[in-house]
Amino acid sequence: MQFKLGFIINPVAGLGGSVALKGSDGAETAAKALALGAEPKSHLRAKAALEQLIPHQKQLQIYTASAVMGEYVAKDLGFNVDVVYQCNEPTTEIDTHAAAQALVNVGVDLILFAGGDGTARNICQAISDKVPALGIPAGCKIHSGVYAITPKAAGRVVEMLVKGELVTLADSDVMDIDEDAFRAGTVRAKRYGEMRVPSELRYVQAVKNGGGKEIDELVLADIAAHVVSEMDEDWQYVMGSGSTVAAVMEEMGLENTLLGVDLVHNQELIGQDMTAAQLLDACQQKPTKLVITLIGGQGHIFGRGNQQLSPTIIRAIGKENIILIATKSKLQALEGRPLICDTGDSELDDELSGYIQVTTGFNDHVLYAVGHHEEQ
Template identity: 75%
Template sequence: MSFKLGLIVNPVAGLGGSVALKGSDGADTAQKALALGAEPKSNNRTKLALEQLVPFQERMQVYTASGEMGERIAKELGFDTQVIFTVNEQTTAQDTEDAAKKLIEQGVDLILFAGGDGTARNICSVVDDKAPVLGVPAGCKIHSGVYAITPKAAGRVVEMLIKGELVTLAEADVMDIDEAAFRAGTVKAKRYGEMQVPSEVRYVQSVKNGGKESDELVLADIAAFVISEMDEEVRYIMGSGSTVEAVMEELGLENTLLGVDLIQDHALLGQDLTAKQLLTLTKNQPTKLVITLIGGQGHIFGRGNQQLSPELIRQIGKENIIVVATKRKLQALDGRPLIADTGDQTLDDELSGYIKVVTGYNDHVMYAVGHQE
């Protein structure tokens, strides 16, 4: 299983800083900065981040735009690099947005981008919550919370993901200021949205304490969050396992611990259903699947939930699978990936990669999904 890293470099990010232009937004500003003797530095900043990942080259692949937007620096460092978008020599904000769209289509596990607040705005306008992102600080203005503290710090966070360490996903604001007003001496910051950003995991006190009582608190948090996100128009297949059971208990519904149930609008539609029944009851219906890992090997499919057939999983779609688990349970895997063993090798390959796992109330981590060879 290879980590799919999306990479976007804004080659003109930060150009205006060294020549006192207070930003680099707009082609005219970039050209003026170059005329004043500014030197592009965003690829150098990107290099500092990627150098942290050189020891893991065999475990990852880089997807990026051509030339200075990522291809050159990735190949220079020896990464397996696939160009998914070609740009002209003079790049634009539209190129950043188009490259981000291509990376989303490619299904990358993370988009690493180098730039400033303007670049973050461009990325946010396309990505939203479709993929986690992480910024390498390279611009004049860094007011957004989507950036790592330093380029090396960005590389270390990606390293944690590749190594299978628990990495929390947090919502971070995308902020920017009006450069024209800033040059005139006025700072006007505005929020343009938020994106999901991986950060070093911070275990909540209830997880650190251990014991049955703290586990119950975490399960209650997970259950409360899953329920708060439920849509009354959507049907939910509730898989096997004690973590899913906690959601059913919070709903006040009878649960089949070793079976699969179907609910909608906080009401039971069916209990202990077969694969055929599940297909019939969810056909042409918006449906999501709530599952947890079963057994000590981390199976999410293929152990205790064979009712979830390959046909059903394809019908639901990977994007509609909600994985729930406590951080303690994930830690017990000692870095091993979750396992998809559906009986369909092609589907197992499609499910491989990194998935968001609900680990508390509005608390998520990214975790690897693999399969048995």
């Protein structure tokens, strides 16, 4: 299974540092830096990150912007590359924003970008929480918590994802400072949002016993509390079968059909042990999300014990509205094998394949690979 990596380089990131401009935000500042003799370095830092992934080229497909915004570096290193955005030269923040949006549109699993705090702001504005992202530090200002500590470290974190290791996703702040005030000697930092960022592998749950292993009951309570806290009154929620989903129902104080499928709206039970026909009718009446887990030991998401969730219903709900929940210990027990979709519709199984975010605790998530039965 290929990992779809989005890749963006801000070619003017860091230009102002060597010529004492204390930043590179804005076309005028970048032009001034070049006139003063600054040399672009962000492509070298981006290259250092990608070099960590050379051993995994067959498992990677890189989607990027043209020329200096990613294409040249990725192709020079021998990666398979799809150019999804044609940049202007010289590039501006408009290009960064548009390139990030293009990567979201093609469904990348992660956006790896080289830049500074200004670049992080542009990426954040473009993608919000639609796709995880990770920064390669290449700018003058690195106040945001979305950057790896070094370019090589960024590459290693992506390598862990490609290899199927459990990597926690954390919401990290995007910060920037007022460059004009900074040049005058005043630091004015401001928070501009947050992005979901893969961190180092730490198989340590917030709720744990003395041995560092998950206590299932407490972890399930953590997962349930997070799911309920994120529920939107404008949406209804199809609640899949299994004990992990049952914990969410318990958190809401609702009766649960352990081996069936229920329907919830505003934390009230509006349908119990529903058939495929009943579910489809409900999904056509109101925006719907699906809360589902996997079968322990096997890794099936669809096709085992939840046949009520027909291909028609899954398509009506949409991949982007599937909330997958599981403990990290259940994922760890799969020993790197992908999750399985066996819906009975091979085209849908293909559409569901790739990488999916799994909620593993309160504000705790990982990315995990999804295949289908024909790949097993």
